[in-house]
Amino acid sequence: MLRFVVRRLALMVPLLVGLSLLLFIWVRALPGDPARALLGQRATERSIAQVTESYGFDRPLIEQYGIYLRSLLTGDFLDSIRTGQPVLDSFVSRFPATVELAIAALLFAVVLGIPLGYVAARNQGRWLDTTVVSGSLLGVATPVFFLAILLKVVFADTLGWLPTSLRQDPRIDATDVTGFAVLDGLLTREFDAAWDALAHLVLPGIALGTIPLAIIVRITRASVAEVMNEDYVRTAESKGLASRVVSRRHVLRNAMLPVATTIGLQAGLLFSGAVLTETVFAFNGVGSYLFTAIGQRDYPVLQGYIIFIAIIYSLINLLVDVLYGVIDPRVRVS
């Protein structure tokens, strides 16, 4: 097991070096000059040349890539062009917001998706099944930003039930312990702050969680339907076991294997969805900052953030693989 983990970690190094090169090429291929983006309408030829030189954008590309790679390997990350803030600092301060949003979206998707998929499978061909399957098709096909705006219009603008923007009401004097607003509220017994942060997660969580929800519904339905036709389920039923027991012990448990895999994959994809969701809900996380950085051609932020996300994604995958081995002895991780 240890060898497996070490080997996987070692494999991450060439992976990240390769990714850093691709990322460097992609970022530099973006049209637009970062110095002009930084200076805006005040740019003059002289000031553009000055800024270009001070950030080293006039150096040969290979040298710039070398500087970038060195910063990655030494952990001495570069600073944002726009704000001068170290890229790692800005990532660390915004990351909890995105994680919180991803957890909310995943909870929404899992808590609703598995029962809906199960119910649909148990009622195949009936109206309930048709409704769930059609709904999941609609969920997969609806763009995140469209759903986000729709949710805002209905639940915030029209009904006024839920907040539309930010992570928390700024008037609440919440104590920051971990950066996770809900958790901090619970830890410090500032329950109004926790409640408010939860309320702010509802709409963005639903918007971001709808596509994973639809996918989980479909996978659960298919998986449950398949397991229900297995011999051991028929055997259990013919033994006279109660239907509830058969469902819980034999059907659901075995049907959850592919569902768990899907959930793991969706967790990673939530980061990309967060870019749009955070922007629409003015939810200041990693995604909205990345969105701004693209417009600003803020190379260090783009290169840094995407590498950080890749590292986190790789680590989550590694963790999931290790857990598979621990959980299911039939899986040999090595």
Next chain:
Amino acid sequence: MPHSSPRRTRRRSVAGVGLAAAALVLAGCAQSDRDGGGGGGAEGSDTFVFAGSAEPVTLDPFFASDGESFRISRQIFEGLVGTEPGTADPAPLLAEKWTTSEDGLTYTFDLRDGVKFSDGTDFDSTAVCANFDRWYNMPASAQTADLTYYYGTLFRGFKTGETAGDAIYDSCSADDPATAVITLKSPFAGFISAMSLPAFAMQSPSALDEFQDDAAENPRNTDYSTAHPTGTGPFVLDAWNRGENVTLARNDDYWGEKAKVARAIVVDIAEPRERADALVNGQIDGFDLVGPADVDRLGEEGMQVENRDPFNVLYLGFNQAQKPLDDIRVRQAIAHALNIPEIISNSLPEGSQPAKEFIPDSVNGYTDDVTTYDYDPDQARQLLQEAGAEGATIEFNYPTDVSRPYMPSPGDTFNIIRTQLEAVGLKITPVADQWDPDYLEKIQGSADHGIHLLGWTGDYNDTDNFLGVFFGTRQDEWGFNNQQLFSDLRAAREVPTLDEQTPLYEDINREVMDFLPGVPLAHPVPSLAFGPDVEGYSPSPVQDEVWNEVTVG
């Protein structure tokens, strides 16, 4: 593919659901046991929440040139010179009055008595000189346009570095604590107006000594710039929660009228539509840069929309490097083809004023006596015929995905102008680009454009801040090389007093409108929006808006 155990998966799911449910129950049932905690605007009357469009870059205004940094620094800092409320004209602030020597080289400021910085340091002439000397002695690493744009541009250079020979600052003397004397090496008629810029606000020398390092790799990101900005203003920094908000607390020792709210919180919401949503839903009390599309909705929801007096200009620029725009008759024809009242009524906010020249009428050198080009399609056709440009094809550039205070909906403005130009027989090739950085790069950094929409908002009340920016040197945007105009502008800039400048700038305005490098279209009004309970906010054409008189509820 590896598989996970169903048992483990279910336990995790159940645990997650359990945790969420527990949190909800706890949150729903419990009461906060903190002091000062408040939810959902319960303490609204004591807190003013305002949304800008981006996070500030730094809290040290000397290193800033963005509006969001200045918005916050205006609450914390004050300059020697302020502005008359509701205008761009200079007015006493930390200096009660000033005198200028005849040669325009010496400025004597009589300082307000009894003012202290929020850290207890006295505000006196020694503090003033410490600030001027700090700016002049900036290390080479900080002498770049992204860090010290305003000082580098207006004072022309620093003590060291390649611009040292151009620097106009000479010295500051503090012989009397109540009087600071600034000496310049060459005249700068806009000096007093420039002193109203937040970049030149007075900062506590002792706080700078303790927390700031101008030679740091990132002087915008030091202890001082992020946690200890210290001025004389009505608010002090409570906390800058990066990625969340900037919280300001009332400065109870403020020398002037103390703030009516105990806290002011500035959040950043990038999109105008999202800012409007947040206001309507009560999450914020006010915001800047109202999108034109949101004005009606905000009114219907009972929100207040307030306009700033325009201190800007929207124009249709001509690139004379592209034919047939080098022909004055074609430029005149386009000017006559434009129905400006129609452009304003169809694409600009209510209250926008038609522009006669490239500066607003409140700026020195404005004159009614310039050549005007009335809407006259017949004359436009005749001029095109004379120039041999009937049916000529012209590239028309306009930006997308942007709403600027002087250009709230460029797509709409483009469509109306296009229709008017096609009505006189011109063929228009539309070219749309994303504003930042593609559009600006194409218009200002290349010759690859034709007629185009652009504009400018003045930083402070100085003619050179408009005309000098547009026509002071040869620029790709305009594509002309009018040495006469360049030298006239240079001469006007170097005249020592405003009185002497006035006739020179009036002449330049006449010269510009004869030469017609573009058509000034309008001075659009930028808007702010507030909740129904907000009072006491005074919009300023140069955004010199201090929140000490603001009340909520």
